[in-house]
Amino acid sequence: MSRTVPIGTVSRETGIKVPTIRYYEEVGLLPSPVRTDSNRRSYDAAAVQRLRFIRHARELGFEVEAIRQLLTLSDQPDRSCAEVDVIARSHLAEIDEKIARLTALRSEVQRMVDEGAHGRVAECRVIEVLGDHATCLHETH
Amino acid sequence: MSRTVPIGTVSRETGIKVPTIRYYEEVGLLPSPVRTDSNRRSYDAAAVQRLRFIRHARELGFEVEAIRQLLTLSDQPDRSCAEVDVIARSHLAEIDEKIARLTALRSEVQRMVDEGAHGRVAECRVIEVLGDHATCLHETH
DNA sequence: CCTACATGCTCTAGCGACTAGAGGATCAAG
DNA sequence: CTTGATCCTCTAGTCGCTAGAGCATGTAGG
Structure with missing residues (x-):
């Protein structure tokens, strides 16, 4: 065939x-x-x-x-559509959350780069920044 | 102490x-x-x-x-700042890519939900949609 | 002081979603 | 007919944890 x-x-x-x-x-x-x-x-x-x-x-x-x-x-495409919809929708919510977290991350890292970039200072801010400030994401999961 | x-x-x-x-x-x-x-x-x-x-x-x-x-x-915070910067920057690029992919995903799944939602059609579009259309992401990794 | 029970320790094994390699059989081309 | 690619099964490794066994401590109440 x-x-x-x-x-x-x-x-x-x-x-x-x-x-x-x-x-x-x-x-x-x-x-x-x-x-x-x-x-x-x-x-x-x-x-x-x-x-x-x-x-x-x-x-x-x-x-x-x-x-x-x-x-x-x-x-088994009978009683399926509604259930597929549920799965897809819950996934949509997941995606939105991921995007939100990544967007927060982006600005956080961007700030790291910006602040760290003028290079002179012996002690880089990166660790401080991530250690102290990223609290905005605490309860997001 | x-x-x-x-x-x-x-x-x-x-x-x-x-x-x-x-x-x-x-x-x-x-x-x-x-x-x-x-x-x-x-x-x-x-x-x-x-x-x-x-x-x-x-x-x-x-x-x-x-x-x-x-x-x-x-x-060892001496010759560090520049290197930290490199790491942070490359991570920034990664993040941007992830956000882009997730955003594409979002509209893809949104479309699934929208099209699947009027429920009547015995054959749901979801599998087709993901099977055929998601080609836009092919070479992104 | 003794008994609970919480907390700590080490060690081993499991999870998801693959990935890599050994060791062997089979196929297609020159 | 030999070479090299492709296939097979099987086991074990990856990452970043997580769960459990079996035992040793610490702390609080009676």
């Missing part, structure tokens, strides 16, 4: 390393593919698509568990 | 868990403190300050290795 390809090709096409693909299979993100006579994994287009999805989701910060949930839901 | 306190107190004061403090000692972020007669760690104010620095730096996304560098430099 449709062409199937070996794991190295899939790796090249998806940008996911070979051992990582095997790892995804092991932890149940990717169904075990058919094997050739000589026991080699052989993937079809659907598997490649699924891996592409996994890759993007990982790149975008989803944890493997969240991806597993999304994939499970999408595999 | 100055009062020294046990590890539990330090933990409470810094918000770092006891095993984590011992871990930081093990990996060389924190010098081994003096011990009491009964072999218990006893920390002075400097150690607490150093731990506070470590905590903030970790919270702000510095890796342990970067923190080690910063602390090493600040321990």
Whole structure:
């Protein structure tokens, strides 16, 4: 029927390393593919698509568990949409928090660089700055 | 001379868990403190300050290795400022990249939520969206 | 003074999400 | 037919912790 390809090709096409693909299979993100006579994994287009999805989701910060949930839901697309929405929304909140923290960090480090930059002073401010001031982030987690 | 306190107190004061403090000692972020007669760690104010620095730096996304560098430099504050500056600047670049990726992610997931939200369609778009579109981030790392 | 119980110690093992390497089989090209 | 790339399984390592076992101390109440 449709062409199937070996794991190295899939790796090249998806940008996911070979051992990582095997790892995804092991932890149940990717169904075990058919094997050739000589026991080699052989993937079809659907598997490649699924891996592409996994890759993007990982790149975008989803944890493997969240991806597993999304994939499970999408595999049985009935009572799914609402649940997917919940997962996506909670992830959205996470993202917003990460961005907020990183933005705070940015200005903190920027200040370090700015203040440290005029170079003369024997004692650099960096440690003080991080030791004393970064209190604004204390209860953010 | 100055009062020294046990590890539990330090933990409470810094918000770092006891095993984590011992871990930081093990990996060389924190010098081994003096011990009491009964072999218990006893920390002075400097150690607490150093731990506070470590905590903030970790919270702000510095890796342990970067923190080690910063602390090493600040321990010998001569030829240090320029180097600290280099480290801080390279971290600044990292942060900017992270923020950029997360912002892209945010709109991606937002779109997922928006498009998925009108609920009727039996087949949710989420997987497609992540599988096909997120290509904008491909070569960013 | 004795008993609880909290706190400390060391040591080992586990987590997530990979990554690297050993040691061996198989394939495709020259 | 040999070379080199690719594949297989398996084990162990990475980072930054975290949890637990099993034991030794410290502190407070009765």
